[in-house]
Amino acid sequence: xxxxxxxxxxxxxxxxxxxxxxxxxxxxxxxxxxxxxxxxxxxxxxxxxxxxxxxxxxxxxxxxxxxxxxxxxxxxxxxxxxxxxxxxxxxxxxxxxxxxxxxxxxxxxxxxx
Amino acid sequence: xxxxxxxxxxxxxxxxxxxxxxxxxxxxxxxxxxxxxxxxxxxxxxxxxxxxxxxxxxxxxxxxxxxxxxxxxxxxxxxxxxxxxxxxxxxxxxxxxxxxxxxxxxxxxxxxx
Numbered sequence: 541x542x543x544x545x546x547x548x549x550x551x552x553x554x555x556x557x558x559x560x561x562x563x564x565x566x567x568x569x570x571x572x573x574x575x576x577x578x579x580x581x582x583x584x585x586x587x588x589x590x591x592x593x594x595x596x597x598x599x600x601x602x603x604x605x606x607x608x609x610x611x612x613x614x615x616x617x618x619x620x621x622x623x624x625x626x627x628x629x630x631x632x633x634x635x636x637x638x639x640x641x642x643x644x645x646x647x648x649x650x651x652x653x
Numbered sequence: 654x655x656x657x658x659x660x661x662x663x664x665x666x667x668x669x670x671x672x673x674x675x676x677x678x679x680x681x682x683x684x685x686x687x688x689x690x691x692x693x694x695x696x697x698x699x700x701x702x703x704x705x706x707x708x709x710x711x712x713x714x715x716x717x718x719x720x721x722x723x724x725x726x727x728x729x730x731x732x733x734x735x736x737x738x739x740x741x742x743x744x745x746x747x748x749x750x751x752x753x754x755x756x757x758x759x760x761x762x763x764x765x766x
Contacts, residue, residue: 571752572751572752572753572754574754576754581741581762582759582760583743583757583758583759583760584697584743584757585757586754586755586756589753589754627697629754631750631751631752640699640702640750640751641751641754641755643696643697644696645695645696646696
């Protein structure tokens with residue numbers, strides 16, 4: 541099982557739609573969680589951190605379910621500019637207790653006019 | 654504010670030639686620094702990370718090396734490039750082990766011909 545798994549998509553949605561991505565992680569000791577956005581041929585950029593209580597930033601809502609070991613990202617009122625790949629990222633401790641980020645392969649979103 | 658600079662943006666090099674990619678960070682001290690590679694259509698692969706001057710950890714055996722001659726400078730090198738070294742190379746920095754995530758440079762797209 542991969543340490544961080546995402547549905548690669550692509551998700552094709554019309555403008556204004558609501559879309560949700562899920563991501564599962566395998567290490568129950570993981571402590572920090574993030575969603576990154578990567579545009580084609582660009583660097584990944586932090587979209588939002590994911591907190592235990594869930595958090596919202598405008599049209600974006602992130603949720604964490606520790607018991608089931610998954611995180612989610614909800615995008616409301618999709619815009620054309622939301623088209624990108626969304627990367628799920630988990631920070632975990634390795635055997636030497638050094639923390640590192642584990643990256644999912646990403647979910648591709650295309651918002652259509 | 655902190656900024657990260659990475660250059661060049663694109664590079665085409667013949668097989669067997671040397672490589673040197675440079676990354677510098679401004680506005681912070683003692684950052685953790687990272688080199689990632691993203692092959693076409695694939696996920697982010699951590700190549701090296703550094704927690705301080707002269708301290709380099711290699712994640713995977715390969716044809717590349719890294720050095721950190723100054724606190725905010727991170728260099729990726731190769732003595733002889735292989736075709737398989739082609740990819741999108743990204744430098745990143747974090748506060749500590751990345752509890753707040755990583756910030757990436759704009760990347761170098763390397764094509765080995």
